[in-house]
Amino acid sequence: MACSSITYEEGIQMSSGSDPPRRSGTNGDETAGSGLEAGGDADAEAVGSEMPDLGDQWTVDDLDEDWERRAVEMLEDVDFDTELGVELSRDALRLAQGELTRAEFNEKHHDDVYEEFGVDERPTTEAGGIEYESSTRTATSSADGSPLPSVPETDSRPVPSRRGILKSAGAAAAVGMTAGLAGCLDGAAQSTTADATSGEDGNDVQLGMAIDMNHCIACLKCVEACKQENDTDRGTHWMHVFRYEEDEFGDVTEEYMPRPCQHCSEPSCTYVCPTQARHKRSKDGLVLTDYDTCIGCKYCEVACPYGVNFLGKGEPTDKSPGFTGSATDERGETVGGPPPTGVMGKCTFCVHRQDDSAQRGTTACEDDCPVDAIHFGDMNDPESDPRAYLRENDEESRFSLLDQQGTEPNVVYLGTEPTKDAEPVDGPYTYEDLDMETLAESQNGGDGE
């Protein structure tokens, strides 16, 4: 497919005309990735006017928010899944630059494309002889011919589909378009592949959450959903909802703050780990524990200021039918689901979902929140759910928990940070109500002081 035939291309060519200073910070400055350090008051949206130089210095990072906005606009006209289009294009560039092999590219998007368009004619078997067809989890089957997005059934528990409405027309054209884009960029990018990619991991996805405390009603559904999804031990709360009272000069208000692992950008837990079991996955910034390596020394637990770590006890509850996701991630490391006895575990941001194209971009707690208080996605992507939400609510105050600790958490709260005088209360629902009492509650008969 010739380059010129693609309207999509114009967005890029257009931007290459203007020639503003290249955005610095995308290559060298590692902290630029977090994008939320400003506490949100100047959300990254403000920098949209800059255009990337599209000379042969192009890198993946240059597909920035402005490029993306344009791409989104165009894709919106094309009437296909916008997010997928953007993601495809982004990866197409990476493909062109050699950061992704075609096999990886196709594997990564095969399911999505299939799901989106009902057809994917690109080859799924590469020279390496890897059968992508068989290796992908066929949760989204369109074999039933349903025009609606099939709802993946994992162990009789319905998992909401990530996509909106399946669009069936013009699939081939759209697929070709993206492939063509990759081809066009090939030439431009090839010469600089080496230096463009050597300075960085080649990927700056950082999964995180925006949690709206103003919405939260402390129904504890997220806690329950997490338990069901990840089959955590009795008394273990990977997700926890703080329920507390603030007394401001006699004006008492009750507040709720859900607390997953913050998947910090500078996690103190990985820093102290003597075995590298606790690590930050470079692909998407998840902080994970390699269950096969961890020696259970609890140093990470002691070093984390958020209290999110729980040593595996091998005491599953009957809340969960058992963990049904894949415990092994794409790298072959055991990081998903409940940890074995004696091994450290904590919230994984449902890593098994992030590696499963059918559920990528969702977490159990986000799905089950009835008031949409939890927004999960790439914190470095301005179009992601959490970033969009933060932008939409830019007049709300926001904070990162224990920001002064230097861990650079990737969960942003909308609301007011609890003060040091916050008094824990039971909230509208207690864990006992839901049969999930904490060990402190079952032992000490109360929530401590």
Added chain:
Amino acid sequence: MHTTTHIGLLVIFGVVLLPVYVMFAGWLVGRPREYRTVALTVGYMIGFTVLIVAGLAVTGLVISLITTV
């Protein structure tokens, strides 16, 4: 990943091992210059290190037998 924390290398190889470097220097330049005994001592040190490391491996192995039986 931990770009700011390579301090560990400094701590171990720069500070903690300093007395050991001095000791080796003292052994080599010290008055009765006799390298056979020095070599022998270094041999002992390596031997003990191997012993400790191997001991740890065996400990782990034995414990794993106990825990999985």
Added chain:
Amino acid sequence: MSLDGKTGADRVLQPLTSATKGHFVLLALLALGTLWMLFAWFVQLRGGLMHTTSLGDWGVSGGVPWGLYIGAFVWWIGIAHGGIAISAAVRVFKLERFAPIARIAEVLTVLALGMAATSIVFSLGRPDRIFNTIVQWPFTVHHSPLAWDIAVITLYLVLTLTYLTLSLRDEIYEIRDRLPYWLDPIYAVILIGYRPEESEKVEQLLWWLAVAILALVPLLSGGVVPWLFGLIAAQPGWFGAAAGPSMLIESLTSAMAFVVVTIAIFRFAYGWEDFIRDAIFRDLSKVLALLTLATLWFVVHDVLTGAYLAPHHVGDITATMVSLPFFWIAVLGLGAAFIYLVAQLLRPSLFSVGRLTIASAVIAISILNKKVMFIVEGLMHPSIPPLTNLYPAGFYFPNWVEWSLVLGTIVVVGLGFVVIGKIIPMVELEVVDDDETTPRMGDPPLTDDSSEDATRPDTEVN
């Protein structure tokens, strides 16, 4: 100075060639204690760390993830110093007075380091994977304080073992024909490549080894071990720069106390009153008094900074500390022991080795108590506000498994001494020979009379 015509060397060597009834009784008791520990460990290994001990997760569970085991780890590391430091100081600073206790002190260091490592293994959720720390060491040494600890402890152990071996070579060579033949393989290892003319060089090697070991003492107990806690900003109870010096002093105090207890037991058991003279104990008691005072001073310092206009959460920790009976037990123990030490210095008639031993044992145990408190109190009020108050305060009291394992390590050290005391002479023969003018070639009548029932002192250690 020989009694019943036996030379000092004969009497030092006697335990190697003969055993008394008391010896067997002691051996049996210690072996029983060790078996009990192994049983408790078996229970813990089979049942899982979190189920069989009272350790828990902090946060919503209101538990304490590090407790008695880590406290014992820090304690044993501290004790390990005392031994080798005394022995190294004897060599470097020519403190000939203490020479008779140097060997015992060296062995104590080896055993204590072993128990420190064992305590860490106790504390792991998956001890069977302990070797992972070694496998990953090259990658974790950049950043993990625990990896630094592993490195320094291994180094320390290697240096001490080398020191011990080198200092034994001349001696073993000379007396080899009087040593039990069935232990020959061990002596062969100690004597690899031995040549009598190496003595002078070995002496020089030992001197430098001693210097390195002395320099490592502050680096380990005043540096790497406190950094294990002090670098963790998440726990304000631990975070800080002063932890280093105070831990170093505490370590030296407990070490000195433990050395006093150990040599008192040896002296009592083997009737070595003439080489390990009262004067040695008097000198040690002065050092101990000084160190105890310094330790108490750091306690006051701790309480004061925590109580006087401290940030809310730090104040909380101090308040809890002061409200825990354990804190007062520790302070009382240290205080009472200190008062006795000062009193016997001022009024020598109050001095007796038995009393000093009891005071030392009290000090050693009080410091173990304090170390555990330091770890636990920080974790009872973990993190910083607002999370400190939003999470339930932690609760921890060690259960029988933990007590058995930690007290078991003390028993194992006792057992280690009894066994090693059968293999190598526990007092350097050179030292004993200084008291002798008679040649050593005398008749060795191996009688049992100088040994007594040795079970009593052991109960004091526990």
